[in-house]
Amino acid sequence: MSTTNSLAVEDLGSTAQRERRKRILDATFELASDGGFDAVQMRAVADKAEVALGTLYRYFPSKIHLLVSALAREFDRNEALIRQMGDIPGDTAAERVIFVLKRTTRGLQGDPKLTEALTRAFMFADSSVAAEIHTVGMSLTTMLTHAMHSGQAGERAEPTDEDVAVARVIGDVWLSALMAWVTGRSSAAETGAHLETAVGMILRD
Amino acid sequence: MSTTNSLAVEDLGSTAQRERRKRILDATFELASDGGFDAVQMRAVADKAEVALGTLYRYFPSKIHLLVSALAREFDRNEALIRQMGDIPGDTAAERVIFVLKRTTRGLQGDPKLTEALTRAFMFADSSVAAEIHTVGMSLTTMLTHAMHSGQAGERAEPTDEDVAVARVIGDVWLSALMAWVTGRSSAAETGAHLETAVGMILRD
DNA sequence: GACAGAACTAGAACGTGTTCCTATGATGGA
DNA sequence: TCCATCATAGGAACACGTTCTAGTTCTGTC
Numbered sequence A, B: 001m002s003t004t005n006s007l008a009v010e011d012l013g014s015t016a017q018r019e020r021r022k023r024i025l026d027a028t029f030e031l032a033s034d035g036g037f038d039a040v041q042m043r044a045v046a047d048k049a050e051v052a053l054g055t056l057y058r059y060f061p062s063k064i065h066l067l068v069s070a071l072a073r074e075f076d077r078n079e080a081l082i083r084q085m086g087d088i089p090g091d092t093a094a095e096r097v098i099f100v101l102k103r104t105t106r107g108l109q110g111d112p113k114l115t116e117a118l119t120r121a122f123m124f125a126d127s128s129v130a131a132e133i134h135t136v137g138m139s140l141t142t143m144l145t146h147a148m149h150s151g152q153a154g155e156r157a158e159p160t161d162e163d164v165a166v167a168r169v170i171g172d173v174w175l176s177a178l179m180a181w182v183t184g185r186s187s188a189a190e191t192g193a194h195l196e197t198a199v200g201m202i203l204r205d
Numbered sequence C: 001g002a003c004a005g006a007a008c009t010a011g012a013a014c015g016t017g018t019t020c021c022t023a024t025g026a027t028g029g030a
Numbered sequence D: 001t002c003c004a005t006c007a008t009a010g011g012a013a014c015a016c017g018t019t020c021t022a023g024t025t026c027t028g029t030c
Helices: A015-039 A042-048 A053-059 A063-084 A093-109 A112-124 A127-149 A161-182 A188-202 B015-039 B042-049 B053-059 B063-084 B093-109 B112-124 B127-149 B161-182 B188-202
Strands: none
Touching (some): A015 A042, A015 A053, A015 A063, A063 A127, A161 A188, B042 B053, B063 B127, B093 B127
């Protein structure tokens, strides 16, 4: 286990450690939700999580690792939520994909500062955060391929390479749209419209 | 002219000022090219440009503004280059778009550290950099709509809303692909392949 | 229970982005 | 030419991410 990676839940032996990790991520969410990226100050996170600064850095080797890990947890939860709601409404793949994207986007837009913090960290991440970023990418791809096939024959089959390629392109567009929204370059409505247009282009049935 | 914006060339009265601005951007390129984002240190830029730190901040209110302005200049030059080479090779819009994207990408990949610096700054930018980001977005959109229509009837007409929407989606994918490459999550070859796939999906003739 | 090693705390210290201050030089109008 | 104003130089000062050190507590093993 190299020191350049965040400590994942599986890496942590004791209950106390898992609780520390949770307290840290909770504190991160709270601070981010209040004041965005800039308010997530490492000393403040450590204080709020009741953990020493050095310990915080033991669990997450940088602020970016911390925030991207927080994003990964958020995505995991979102994916679980969507998965447990069963079949996704919509007759075509495009409709279903737009449904989950809009739902996810709406969830994020409900907490703009938090979203700003998580998104900017994700965008700023360099190669040392590759592992955490990969986790996020997988969640997104899984969610999208699941939406594409939900309720269809062969739903349980592995997604094809083509499915994955489509999901990646849609994920790219979604991230860019999210970034445009976060940086105030487009409104929520424009973001939604842009997403619909793009998915319509890519997923013509 | 608000202090939250970089000083554009047009804002500068005297020749000495235009030269200062140029020296600053040149120094930025040089440092970025050598050591990437981290090597572009404001004190180092000021030294190399033979300008006081305070002056640097007068011209560019933050490191991010500085780097995004550098990116804008680079894009302008790239667009001019492509525009002056006349008709773009390729029989279909997709082929022509792929041509300019690959050409631009190759240019960037030829100087990885520089690209890392510029891309990460762009990705990290917040709303205070909206103006500079918009400049970059316009260059990209213009380049793409130009490629879509190059050599076609009605080449000189204004791009339609649909053209712009398509260009924006392609621009989104391109940025994400560039980011994946910059952060070492995908190779140059994969980046190229991904772009081709995506453009193929979006621009089916 | 005693010990070894890992994990944790508290806080100092360092680097770099950013701000601020004072003195000096350039410019344009009376 | 002289003055007012603004731009620049030079450098101190501050904030926050990150690293490091010394001492303390926890955990597992004999």
